[in-house]
Amino acid sequence: xxxARGTSRWVVLTVLVLLAMYAVVPLWWLLxxxxxxxxxxxxxxxxxxxxxxxxxxxxxxxxxxxGIFTRWLWNTVVYAGLGSSGLTVVALAAGYGLAKYSYRGxxxxxxxxxxxxxxxxxxxxxxxxxxxxxIGLYDTIWAMILPGMFGSFSxxxxxxxxxxxxxxxxxxxxxxxxxxxxxxxLSIGARLMSTAAATIFLLHFVASWNTFMWPLVFLxxxxxxxxxxxxxxxxxxxxxxxxxxxxxVITASLVSTVPMVLLMISxxxxxxxxxxxxxxx
Amino acid sequence: xxxxxxxxxxxxxxxxxxxxxSPRTPRxxxxxxxxxxKGASLTFPFLVGFALFVMVPVVMALRExxxxxxxxxxxxxxxxxxxxxxLDNFAKGFQDPVFWGGMLRVLVYALVAVxxxxxxxxACALLLDAARRRTAARFRVVxxxxxxxxxxxxxxxxxxxxxxxxxxxxxLFRIFGLELNFYSGDLVWVSIGNMALWGALGxxxxxxxxxxxxxxxxxxxxxxxxxxxxxxxxxxxxxxxVRGSLVLTSLLSIIGTLQLFNExxxxxxxxxxxxxxxxxxxxxxxxxxxxxxxLNYATALSVILAVVxxxxxxVIYRSTSRGQA
Numbered sequence: 226x227x228x229a230r231g232t233s234r235w236v237v238l239t240v241l242v243l244l245a246m247y248a249v250v251p252l253w254w255l256l257x258x259x260x261x262x263x264x265x266x267x268x269x270x271x272x273x274x275x276x277x278x279x280x281x282x283x284x285x286x287x288x289x290x291x292g293i294f295t296r297w298l299w300n301t302v303v304y305a306g307l308g309s310s311g312l313t314v315v316a317l318a319a320g321y322g323l324a325k326y327s328y329r330g331x332x333x334x335x336x337x338x339x340x341x342x343x344x345x346x347x348x349x350x351x352x353x354x355x356x357x358x359x360i361g362l363y364d365t366i367w368a369m370i371l372p373g374m375f376g377s378f379s380x381x382x383x384x385x386x387x388x389x390x391x392x393x394x395x396x397x398x399x400x401x402x403x404x405x406x407x408x409x410x411l412s413i414g415a416r417l418m419s420t421a422a423a424t425i426f427l428l429h430f431v432a433s434w435n436t437f438m439w440p441l442v443f444l445x446x447x448x449x450x451x452x453x454x455x456x457x458x459x460x461x462x463x464x465x466x467x468x469x470x471x472x473x474v475i476t477a478s479l480v481s482t483v484p485m486v487l488l489m490i491s492x493x494x495x496x497x498x499x500x501x502x503x504x505x506x
Numbered sequence: 507x508x509x510x511x512x513x514x515x516x517x518x519x520x521x522x523x524x525x526x527x528s529p530r531t532p533r534x535x536x537x538x539x540x541x542x543x544k545g546a547s548l549t550f551p552f553l554v555g556f557a558l559f560v561m562v563p564v565v566m567a568l569r570e571x572x573x574x575x576x577x578x579x580x581x582x583x584x585x586x587x588x589x590x591x592x593l594d595n596f597a598k599g600f601q602d603p604v605f606w607g608g609m610l611r612v613l614v615y616a617l618v619a620v621x622x623x624x625x626x627x628x629a630c631a632l633l634l635d636a637a638r639r640r641t642a643a644r645f646r647v648v649x650x651x652x653x654x655x656x657x658x659x660x661x662x663x664x665x666x667x668x669x670x671x672x673x674x675x676x677x678l679f680r681i682f683g684l685e686l687n688f689y690s691g692d693l694v695w696v697s698i699g700n701m702a703l704w705g706a707l708g709x710x711x712x713x714x715x716x717x718x719x720x721x722x723x724x725x726x727x728x729x730x731x732x733x734x735x736x737x738x739x740x741x742x743x744x745x746x747x748v749r750g751s752l753v754l755t756s757l758l759s760i761i762g763t764l765q766l767f768n769e770x771x772x773x774x775x776x777x778x779x780x781x782x783x784x785x786x787x788x789x790x791x792x793x794x795x796x797x798x799x800x801l802n803y804a805t806a807l808s809v810i811l812a813v814v815x816x817x818x819x820x821v822i823y824r825s826t827s828r829g830q831a
Contacts, residue, residue: 237637244630245648248708251663252651254674258666271674319552326545334549341560343819347765347788348812351795351804352566353559375555406544435656437768442796453658460662461775471672478659489654490647 259479263472282476293447294455294477301451301481304369305433311374313426320383320421321414325391335384338377354442368443369451373433379425386421387414424495427488431496434485452481571595571806595806605807608787609764609814611695616763619699624756626703627710628748632740634711635718642715649708657705661772664701669776689777698769710755717748753826757819764815767792787811 254271259282265275286294323331353372357363362371391414399409415422440454447458456477463470489496574591599605634642652660667673668688679686688697721744729739767788774781774789783797784790791811795804 233636237633238641240630240633241637241641241645244708244711245645247704248649248652251667251704252655254667255663258672266672271672271677315551315555319549322545322548326542326548328542328546330546334553337556337561341556343816344560344564345761345765345812345815347767347791348567348808349560349563351791351801351808352563352570354795355566355570355801356563371555372559375552375559377556377560380552406541407548410548435658437658438792442792453656456658456662457772457775460665460772471666474662475666478662482655482659485656486651486654489650493647 255475255479255482259476261472263469266472266475279476282472283480286473286476286480289473294452294480296448297450297452297455298481300366300449301434301453304366304451305430308370308373308433309426309429311370312376312379312429313422315374316376316379316383316425317415317418317422318410319380320385321387321391321410321418323380323384324387325393325396325414338381341377350438350442357443363443364445364449366449369433369436369440369449372439373429376429379429382425383418383421386424387418390417390421420495423492427492427495431485431489434481452477456481567805567809570802571809574802575800595803596810598803599806599810602807604784605787605790605810608784608790609811612764612766612786613818615695615699615766616760619695619702620756620759620763622699623703623706623710623759624752627707628714628745628752630707630711631714631718631748632744634715635744636736646712649712651708652705653709655705657768658772660705661701661769664697664704665772665776668697689773689780691780694773694777694780698773701769702763706759713755714748714751717751718744721747749826753823756826757822760822761815761819764818765811787814 250272257272257274258266260277260279261269261275262278262281265278269275323334354363357368362368395413396409399413404412434451435453436451437453437457440449440451441457444450444454447455450458456474459470459474459477463474572590572592572595573588574594575586575588655663667675670676670687675688676686686693688694725743726739729743734742765788766786770781770785770789771792774783774785783793787807788811791804791807794800794807798804
């Protein structure tokens with residue numbers, strides 16, 4: 226690799242610093258704005274602190290409307306947690322089955338999986354609404370948890386990973402020792418695929434935390450909403466009522482972003498490996 | 507020819523080697539079939555869920571779009587009749603100027619914003635490739651921060667940045683004597699585009715940079731010996747090398763952009779004069795289905811949008827892979 230020296234090194238460094246500022250300044254603004262009282266928010270410069278008002282803002286956020294925000298956070302954690310756990314189990318089993326066994330219909334299943342990558346999400350939303358209304362899933366928490374458990378991309382990821390991580394010789398050895406196929410999967414396959422499991426869980430957990438259109442269509446009652454939909458409702462109400470919710474939206478944005486950033490930073494190696502598998506194959 | 511006579515554990519050994527002709531064959535074959543069936547059964551939970559939550563809705567989309575639901579009584583008090591109308595909904599959709607207005611909007615936006623984002627990411631990735639590896643690593647987490655922020659929150663943050671009341675951007679441009687309204691019809695696509703760029707730039711750049719690092723060094727040496735400069739090496743060797751991942755990520759972002767929904771909907775909460783309720787195709791589908799209540803028409807529009815997305819992907823894929831061959 227060519228390592229630039231002298232002037233060009235400084236050019237590189239300058240551009241990197243500018244890019245880093247572009248990335249960070251809006252987040253810095255959010256952090257600063259969350260510490261301001263309502264009057265300071267409008268009267269002081271956005272990029273530096275005024276009177277430190279963060280604790281009062283947090284208090285206001287968590288007590289507003291009998292603590293509905295806590296409810297939204299909890300819902301988000303439940304939907305993301307249950308959905309991701311279910312998906313991980315389903316995808317690991319399916320990916321392992323597809324990778325390690327040959328049977329009639331395997332090619333067809335792979336065809337379905339690859340083909341489903343071509344279905345745009347917006348095609349499904351209206352018919353899914355009709356389906357859920359008919360089978361009684363509309364406006365239930367299951368509308369948020371169940372559909373995400375059968376993501377074909379996760380199965381694909383698990384299959385690619387199983388091909389590389391689970392040696393067939395090891396499975397044969399277990400068979401000689403008298404282990405059944407399900408036992409082999411549970412005690413050998415699933416364990417060897419723990420990295421894939423963490424990746425699948427993490428990617429879906431994050432996607433589920435961020436999901437917006439799905440709850441917008443499928444959940445009516447505010448007590449079932451996840452946090453992103455709740456924030457949208459505050460943004461909407463803040464602009465057409467006399468009561469200003471801007472401060473609440475800002476503090477809530479900070480509170481619902483911090484867990485994601487911490488999670489993503491601490492689990493970098495999982496989601497980055499997942500993306501590499503996805504983009505290479 | 508392996509002749510495994512003992513039953514039990516020993517029989518398994520012969521399996522992998524193929525014991526054709528041995529007296530145990532039928533039993534082994536049956537055992538293998540059972541094995542394969544058990545393996546296949548591991549995919550059943552997925553297949554059941556996939557059938558219910560993906561295949562059934564796709565079939566329903568095709569079915570619902572050829573029917574129409576009409577209220578028979580006045581003011582919605584009467585019953586509803588569902589009649590087969592063939593391709594009427596599609597004919598209506600193909601002639602709907604509002605729907606195609608939205609389609610044109612997202613198409614033009616996608617054709618401008620996506621290549622621009624990719625080019626900028628590529629330029630930054632090439633630049634980063636020229637930096638020391640350690641320098642790049644130091645900036646990694648910071649540049650990835652926007653990618654970690656939930657999309658809705660990113661939109662909210664930028665809505666506030668653009669806001670004349672609380673955001674710093676209006677003040678910043680006023681210093682240069684510019685009175686900009688980021689919510690106005692002229693600037694709203696720039697505002698949305700900048701938001702998308704903010705979310706994607708650092709991430710794309712690091713993905714491309716990773717791809718660049720897998721280019722074999724010997725090629726550079728050979729090119730240098732032949733008298734190629736660094737710029738020439740970048741354009742003629744590095745760029746073709748990452749072309750595959752560039753095409754893939756462009757394709758994915760164009761597919762996403764054609765279905766744009768969340769960002770304009772949040773903008774609409776702040777600036778309903780600029781962002782109409784049918785601003786993008788996905789917004790119009792949402793509006794037809796859940797505000798107007800015409801689910802049949804909304805489904806037909808969804809199918810049309812899916813076809814447009816498919817055609818656009820095919821065209822881009824064809825036109826970019828032709829040059830490669």
